[in-house]
Amino acid sequence: MVCEQCENPTMSATAVREKRQTTLPQDIVEAAGLRIHDQIDWSFKDGEIRGKKLVPEAPKPSRGKLVQDAQTGLLVWTGDVGEDDADAVIRNRAKD
Numbered sequence: 281m282v283c284e285q286c287e288n289p290t291m292s293a294t295a296v297r298e299k300r301q302t303t304l305p306q307d308i309v310e311a312a313g314l315r316i317h318d319q320i321d322w323s324f325k326d327g328e329i330r331g332k333k334l335v336p337e338a339p340k341p342s343r344g345k346l347v348q349d350a351q352t353g354l355l356v357w358t359g360d361v362g363e364d365d366a367d368a369v370i371r372n373r374a375k376d
Contacts, residue, residue: 339368346373 294302304314312333314320320331344359355370 346370 292305292308294305296302308314314333319334321334323330323332344357346355346357348354349356355373357370
């Protein structure tokens, strides 16, 4: 692509299309370790547009387990973790 409007076009120059979309150069994608569905936090400061790859938090290790109650047959969470952690274990077990 020729950048006729740029004073000093480079290999990393891209154009913004109609819907405010652009294509990231492959060398930038590789250097940042970007993959499909990664999220980028954009900012503009001192005339520069900057993108920072957002890294999801690592899952917390669970300190409990899911067991089947002998009397009711229901799955019961035992341990000292929050309800959200128990829900995640149940969803993951349902996938198996």
